[in-house]
Amino acid sequence: MQWAVARMIVISRVIEMSLLFFVIFGFGVFIVCYFGFCWWGFGCWREICSLTELTGINRGDCERDLKRELILIFKHINNFKDKKKQAYMGYAYNGLIPPAILLDNPRVDRDEFIRLLNDTHSCWHKEYRDNEGWSSYPGGHEDERYHGGIRGLAQILGLIPSKRFQEFCEPRIDENGLSILPPDSYPDEEGNGYHVWVHEKNELGKVEEYKDVSWEKLKPGDLWVDVQIGNPIGIVREILNEKVPEEKRVDVEGDEERVFWEYRAKIQPLKRVFRKEDFKTEKKLWRSWPQFHPEFVYDFMQERGCFSVPYSISRVSGFFWKMQEGKYSLDEKTFDNIHANLYDGTFGYGDLILTAEAVKHQAWKLLSYKGGQHLGRFLSDFPDSKKRYQRSLWDSHTSLWAKKKGMIVSDFLRLRLELRS
Numbered sequence: 001m002q003w004a005v006a007r008m009i010v011i012s013r014v015i016e017m018s019l020l021f022f023v024i025f026g027f028g029v030f031i032v033c034y035f036g037f038c039w040w041g042f043g044c045w046r047e048i049c050s051l052t053e054l055t056g057i058n059r060g061d062c063e064r065d066l067k068r069e070l071i072l073i074f075k076h077i078n079n080f081k082d083k084k085k086q087a088y089m090g091y092a093y094n095g096l097i098p099p100a101i102l103l104d105n106p107r108v109d110r111d112e113f114i115r116l117l118n119d120t121h122s123c124w125h126k127e128y129r130d131n132e133g134w135s136s137y138p139g140g141h142e143d144e145r146y147h148g149g150i151r152g153l154a155q156i157l158g159l160i161p162s163k164r165f166q167e168f169c170e171p172r173i174d175e176n177g178l179s180i181l182p183p184d185s186y187p188d189e190e191g192n193g194y195h196v197w198v199h200e201k202n203e204l205g206k207v208e209e210y211k212d213v214s215w216e217k218l219k220p221g222d223l224w225v226d227v228q229i230g231n232p233i234g235i236v237r238e239i240l241n242e243k244v245p246e247e248k249r250v251d252v253e254g255d256e257e258r259v260f261w262e263y264r265a266k267i268q269p270l271k272r273v274f275r276k277e278d279f280k281t282e283k284k285l286w287r288s289w290p291q292f293h294p295e296f297v298y299d300f301m302q303e304r305g306c307f308s309v310p311y312s313i314s315r316v317s318g319f320f321w322k323m324q325e326g327k328y329s330l331d332e333k334t335f336d337n338i339h340a341n342l343y344d345g346t347f348g349y350g351d352l353i354l355t356a357e358a359v360k361h362q363a364w365k366l367l368s369y370k371g372g373q374h375l376g377r378f379l380s381d382f383p384d385s386k387k388r389y390q391r392s393l394w395d396s397h398t399s400l401w402a403k404k405k406g407m408i409v410s411d412f413l414r415l416r417l418e419l420r421s
Contacts, residue, residue: 089340089341089342089350089393090341090342090348090350090351090353090354090375090389090392090393091341091342091347091351091354091372091375092351092354092355092357092358092363092366092367092371092372092375093347093351093355093367094122094124094142094143094355094367095347096319096347096351096352096355097117097120097122097146097355097359097367098117098146098156098157098307098321099307099319099321099330099334099352100352100355100356100358100359101113101116101117101120101356101359102321102328102329102330103330103352103353103356104356104359104360106329106330107324107327107328107329108327108328108329109326109327109328110150110153110300110326110328113153113328114149114150114152114153117146117147117152117153117156118146118147118149120146120359120364120367121137121142121364121367122142122143122146122364122367122368123137123138123140123141123142123364123367123368123369124141124142124368124369125140125141125369126138126141126368126369127368127369127370128365128368128371128374130374130377132365133365134361134362134363134364134365134366134378134381135362135363135364135365136364136365137364149294150294150295151294154294154297154298154300155308156307156308157302157305157307157308157321158305158306158307158308159298159299159300159302159305160298160299160302161297161298161299162296162297162298162299162300163299164296165291165296165297165298168182168291168296169182170182174201174202176202176204178202178223178235178270180199180201180202181199181272182199183196183197183198183199183289183291184196184197185285185289185292192280193278193279193280193281193285194278194279194281194282194285195276195277195278195279196276196277196279196285196288196289196292197274197275197276198274198275198276198277199272199273199274200273200274200275201273202270202271202272202273203270203271203272203273204235204268204269204270204271205232205234205268205269205270205271206268206269207237207266207267207268208266208267208269209240209264209265209266209267210231210232210234210264210265210266210267211262211263211264212224212231212262212263212265213260213261213262213263214260214261214263215260215261216261217261218236218239218242218261218263218265219236219239220236220237220238220239221235221236222235222236223235223236223270224236224265224267231267232267232269232270232271233269233270234267234268234269234270235267235268235270236265236266236267237265237266237267237268238265238266239263239264239265240263240264240265240266241263241264241265242261242262242263243261243262243263244261245259245260245261245262246259302323303322303323303324304320304321304322304323304331305320305321306319306320306321307319307320307321317346318334318337318338318346318347319334319337319338319347319352320333320334320337335349338352339400340393340396340397340400341393341396348396349392349395349396350389350392350393350396353388353389353392354366354375354385354389355367357378357382357385357388357389358378360385361382361385363378363382365378366378398412398415398416398419399412402415
């Protein structure tokens with residue numbers, strides 16, 4: 001009996017201690033979660049306040065639905081942060097140098113545009129240290145098109161080939177009805193000038209019997225070009241045997257496998273005779289072959305286009321230029337096609353403004369690899385750039401919000417006045 005009582009006492013003490021432990025543990029978890037939530041909320045409020053201060057929205061008016069929505073827009077923009085964890089919405093990017101030049105230098109002629117591009121520098125492979133100057137530049141590893149003269153400008157503008165160059169590239173037909181390929185120019189692989197290959201003539205050999213395959217169905221008179229190694233390119237004179245391919249099969253990735261015809265045919269071999277011309281400099285090449293001069297190759301009468309920057313086509317696809325009376329400017333429709341800032345892999349208005357400011361102050365450090373980490377210091381060192389940057393955030397986000405809501409101009413102006421009050 002005494003053992004039973006003692007056992008009951010021990011069990012009750014264990015239950016009491018367990019309940020006390022769970023109560024204390026639960027209370028501790030509650031305290032941690034409570035203070036954690038408060039700290040998170042305080043951090044969010046600080047971020048909202050810093051963003052409202054950055055964009056000019058009064059902190060005391062954040063309760064309005066309009067301003068709350070604008071702040072949500074700001075919070076979901078991809079941010080680049082400096083070492084002090086201050087949020088900045090935007091990024092100076094070397095791919096935006098051409099449109100940034102036209103933004104600050106409207107109606108520039110071609111020669112001036114080339115000069116302005118050549119005066120810029122951007123180093124995508126170098127990560128600058130904090131103590132390096134804004135205008136320091138180590139050299140190398142930058143976009144050659146910015147320093148490529150008239151050819152570089154044509155490529156940046158994405159100019160289409162001129163009509164006369166397209167006609168020059170049309171093959172001619174010789175007496176046998178075979179194509180004479182147009183001349184082709186290319187730089188030497190070792191950097192020793194330029195070469196031009198000229199297709200002079202076609203030589204036909206003796207008709208012989210060959211066995212080979214073709215991706216396409218052939219008939220007498222066709223030029224057989226997709227031949228195996230060891231067999232010559234030639235003209236089909238007679239088909240002796242043709243094996244029709246099986247039906248197309250589908251591979252494991254869902255793509256149709258290519259099939260081919262098997263032939264035994266009489267072929268007259270074709271030999272294309274070329275002449276190679278060498279030139280030490282591009283000017284000497286143009287003197288002998290003016291058809292390869294950029295002035296001849298590209299249509300500089302093109303009045304509108306989209307900037308084409310290598311490795312950045314998708315990111316700058318919304319930036320357009322126009323040319324009137326030989327003067328280049330940023331096309332106004334750009335502002336209807338871009339975001340406020342970097343969004344979904346494409347650059348926006350804030351990025352354009354920061355790039356323009358970097359070019360204006362020759363801050364090549366900001367256009368370098370991981371240059372965004374120096375943005376806070378840049379805005380501190382150049383107050384005029386900070387003011388313009390803040391204005392770009394205010395203008396872009398409010399205008400996009402008004403556009404989304406379908407506002408007319410008068411309502412939009414009234415909105416901005418209310419937000420500033």
